[in-house]
Amino acid sequence: MESLLRVEDLNVRYKSYRGELKVLDDVSFEVKVREKVGLIGESGCGKTTLLKSILRILPPNSIIYKGKIFFKNIEIIKANKNEIFKIRRENIGMIFQDPMSALNPFFKVKDQLYDALRYSVHNIKSQQDLQQMIIKLLKEVALSDSERILESYPFELSGGMRQRVCIALALTRSNDLLLADEPTTNLDVTIQEQILNLLRELVNKRGLSIVLVSHALGMVKEFVDKIYVMYAGQIVETASTDKIFSEPLHPYTKLLLSAVPRLTGRWKAEGLIGRLPDYVNPPPGCRFYMRCQQSNSNCKIKPKLLKLNKDHSVACWLYGDEEH
Amino acid sequence: MNELLVVKNLKKYFKTKFGLVKAVDGITFHINEGETFALVGESGSGKSTTGHMIVGMYAPTSGEIYYKMNNISVHASKRPKNITREIQVVFQDPASSLNPSRYIKDIIGTPLKVYNLIRNSTEVEQKVADLLENVELPPELYMYRKPRELGGGELQAIAIARALSTNPKLIILDEPTSALDVITQAKIINLLLNLQKKHNLTYLFITHDLAVVRNIASRVAVMYLGKIVETAPTIELFNHCRHPYSMMLFSSIPVISEDEKNLKPKKITSIGEIPSSLSIPPGCRFHTRCPYAEARCKVEEPSLKHINSGHIVACHLAE
Numbered sequence: 348m349e350s351l352l353r354v355e356d357l358n359v360r361y362k363s364y365r366g367e368l369k370v371l372d373d374v375s376f377e378v379k380v381r382e383k384v385g386l387i388g389e390s391g392c393g394k395t396t397l398l399k400s401i402l403r404i405l406p407p408n409s410i411i412y413k414g415k416i417f418f419k420n421i422e423i424i425k426a427n428k429n430e431i432f433k434i435r436r437e438n439i440g441m442i443f444q445d446p447m448s449a450l451n452p453f454f455k456v457k458d459q460l461y462d463a464l465r466y467s468v469h470n471i472k473s474q475q476d477l478q479q480m481i482i483k484l485l486k487e488v489a490l491s492d493s494e495r496i497l498e499s500y501p502f503e504l505s506g507g508m509r510q511r512v513c514i515a516l517a518l519t520r521s522n523d524l525l526l527a528d529e530p531t532t533n534l535d536v537t538i539q540e541q542i543l544n545l546l547r548e549l550v551n552k553r554g555l556s557i558v559l560v561s562h563a564l565g566m567v568k569e570f571v572d573k574i575y576v577m578y579a580g581q582i583v584e585t586a587s588t589d590k591i592f593s594e595p596l597h598p599y600t601k602l603l604l605s606a607v608p609r610l611t612g613r614w615k616a617e618g619l620i621g622r623l624p625d626y627v628n629p630p631p632g633c634r635f636y637m638r639c640q641q642s643n644s645n646c647k648i649k650p651k652l653l654k655l656n657k658d659h660s661v662a663c664w665l666y667g668d669e670e671h
Numbered sequence: 672m673n674e675l676l677v678v679k680n681l682k683k684y685f686k687t688k689f690g691l692v693k694a695v696d697g698i699t700f701h702i703n704e705g706e707t708f709a710l711v712g713e714s715g716s717g718k719s720t721t722g723h724m725i726v727g728m729y730a731p732t733s734g735e736i737y738y739k740m741n742n743i744s745v746h747a748s749k750r751p752k753n754i755t756r757e758i759q760v761v762f763q764d765p766a767s768s769l770n771p772s773r774y775i776k777d778i779i780g781t782p783l784k785v786y787n788l789i790r791n792s793t794e795v796e797q798k799v800a801d802l803l804e805n806v807e808l809p810p811e812l813y814m815y816r817k818p819r820e821l822g823g824g825e826l827q828a829i830a831i832a833r834a835l836s837t838n839p840k841l842i843i844l845d846e847p848t849s850a851l852d853v854i855t856q857a858k859i860i861n862l863l864l865n866l867q868k869k870h871n872l873t874y875l876f877i878t879h880d881l882a883v884v885r886n887i888a889s890r891v892a893v894m895y896l897g898k899i900v901e902t903a904p905t906i907e908l909f910n911h912c913r914h915p916y917s918m919m920l921f922s923s924i925p926v927i928s929e930d931e932k933n934l935k936p937k938k939i940t941s942i943g944e945i946p947s948s949l950s951i952p953p954g955c956r957f958h959t960r961c962p963y964a965e966a967r968c969k970v971e972e973p974s975l976k977h978i979n980s981g982h983i984v985a986c987h988l989a990e
Contacts, residue, residue, distance in 0.1 A: 389855065390823065506714065535879050536879060536881070536920060536923040538713070538941070539923065539925075541942075563853075564853065565882075568925070568926075568927050592928070603853065606856070608860075608886050609886070609926075609927075609928070609930075610909070610931040611931055611934060612885055612906075613886075622822060622825075
C-alpha cells in the first residue's frame with residue numbers, strides 16, 4: 348500500500364523556565380492509504396504532541412528540533428503557510444480530545460460549521476447550497492434533529508452530541524486523513540460504542556486513513572489495523588493489532604496490557620512504580636529503563652527500533668541484541 | 672453481615688427554570704460493613720447525586736438515609752460531627768477538587784483541624800506525613816508542594832489521603848479513576864484495595880467502568896434515570912444479568928481478549944442517549960431505548976422483582 352503520511356526521526360521540544368523539555372525523541376511513524384493506526388501510551392507520553400506536529404498546530408513555545416514529516420510528498424515542516432493551510436483545509440482533519448473545549452461556546456453550532464465549510468469547500472454557489480451541505484453532514488454523523496442542533500450553542504448539547512458535531516467539523520476538511528485524539532475519553536461506554544461505530548462507518552465509506560490516539564485499549568483493539576506503543580516520547584513497539592495483543596514484546600507493552608481491568612476477574616494489576624521521566628533531563632538510552640523490571644546495563648544506550656519481522660518492530664535490548 | 676448504610680426510597684428533585692429535574696427518584700439499597708458496593712450507570716443517571724446526598728452535600732427531597740441506624744437524611748451541617756467524620760468522599764477530577772495553590776500539608780491538615788484530631792502544629796506535620804506514607808507517597812517529597820505541580824495519579828492519592836485523615840468508615844468514591852490512564856488507574860485501585868484491607872473501610876464506588884467493577888465490587892446496583900433497575904452480587908450480575916439496560920452496558924464494554932468476549936451477553940447494540948431528567952418517559956424509563964419493549968412497558972412502571980437471593984430487577988420481561 349502507498350504511504351500517506353510518514354514521520355521520520357521527529358524531535359519536538361518545549362521551552363520552559365527550567366530548560367528545554369525534550370518530549371518527542373526520534374519518533375518515526377507511518378500511515379498508509381486507507382489504514383487505521385492506533386497510538387497508545389499513558390498520559391504525558393507525547394501522543395498529542397505528535398498529532399499536533401503533523402498539522403503544525405503546536406503551541407508557540409515548541410521547537411521542532413529535528414526530523415521530517417511527509418504528507419503525500421509534501422514536507423510539512425518546511426512547507427510555507429499557503430501549503431500548510433491547504434493541507435489543513437482539504438486533507439487532514441482532527442478531532443480534539445475534549446469536545447467541550449474544542450467548540451467555541453460563544454457561537455451556535457451552525458456558525459461554526461458554516462465557517463469550516465466556507466474555507467474548505469470551494470464550489471459553494473449559494474447559502475442554500477451551504478445549508479444543504481451542513482444538513483447532509485449532520486445526517487452523516489447520525490444527528491437527526493438537525494434543525495434544533497444547528498440553532499444550539501455547544502453547552503446546550505450532551506457530550507455525545509458535541510462529539511458528533513466535532514466529528515462533523517473534522518469531516519468537513521478531511522479528504523485523506525483523520526486524526527482522532529482520544530475521541531471517546533469523556534463519554535459513557537454506551538455512547539463510546541456509538542461514536543466508534545460511526546467513525547468506523549465514515550472512515551470506510553469515505554476511504555479515509557485514521558490515527559486513533561487513546562489509552563482505552565479495548566477500544567483500540569476493535570478499531571485499528573496497526574498499533575504504535577509510545578513511552579515518554581519514544582516509540583517502543585509497533586506491530587499489527589493482533590500481534591500486540593497476542594505476543595507483546597516490549598516490557599512496557601506487557602505492563603500496559605496487564606493494567607487493563609478484565610471482565611474475567613482476577614485482575615491483579617500493580618500499576619507501575621515511579622513516574623514518567625523528567626523531560627528536561629531524560630535518561631540517556633531507553634527512557635523506560637528506570638521503571639523496567641528486566642533492565643540491564645545495556646539499557647543506558649538507546650535501543651533502535653528493530654524490525655523483527657514484516658509487521659513487528661521493538662526497541663528493546665532484550666530482542667536481537669547482536670544486530671544493534 | 673452488618674448493614675452500615677441503609678437508603679430507603681431516596682429522592683432528590685432540583686427546581687430549575689426549565690422545570691423539575693428528578694435526579695434521583697426513589698432508590699433503595701443497603702451497604703454492608705467492609706464491602707465495596709458499586710453504583711453504575713451513564714452520566715445523568717443520578718449516581719453522583721446519590722453519593723452527594725450520603726455525604727450530606729445536600730439534603731434529600733424525601734426518603735431516608737440511615738448510617739449505623741441513625742437517620743442522617745439532612746444536610747451535613749445538621750449531622751452530629753462524629754458521623755460526618757466517618758463518611759468521606761473522593762471526587763472524580765483531583766485537579767479541580769484540590770486547591771491548586773495550597774500546600775499538600777495544608778490540604779490534608781485542614782480536616783484534622785476541623786475535627787480537632789490534633790493538639791498543636793507539630794502534630795499536624797507528623798500526622799500528614801503518616802497519611803502520605805499511607806498512600807505510598809514519600810512525605811519529604813510531597814509535603815510542601817502544590818497540586819498544580821503534580822500529575823493526576825499523585826493528586827488522586829492525595830485526595831485519598833485527605834479522605835482518610837479523619838479515620839472514616841465509609842468512603843464515597845465518585846468515579847475516582849475515570850480521569851486517569853490505565854496504568855495510573857491500576858495503581859490507584861490497588862492502593863484503594865490495600866487501604867480497605869488495612870483500615871477495614873467500606874466503599875461506595877460510583878463509576879461507569881464495568882470492567883473495574885467486576886474486579887473490585889462485591890455487589891452492584893445499575894442505575895438509569897434516577898432509578899435502580901437491577902441490583903445483584905457482582906458475579907451473579909455479570910453471569911446472569913436480566914435487565915436489558917444492564918445487557919446494553921455489558922455488551923458495550925470494549926475487551927481485549929477472547930475469554931472476555933465469551934463472557935459478554937449477546938449483543939445489544941446501544942441506541943439513543945439517556946433522556947433528560949426533565950421529561951422522564953412514562954412507564955418503564957428505559958423503553959425508548961429498549962429493543963424488547965412491549966406495549967405495557969410504555970404505560971406501566973415495572974416494580975422490583977426478587978429473582979433470587981440478592982438479585983433484584985425492575986423489568987416486566989424478567990419473570
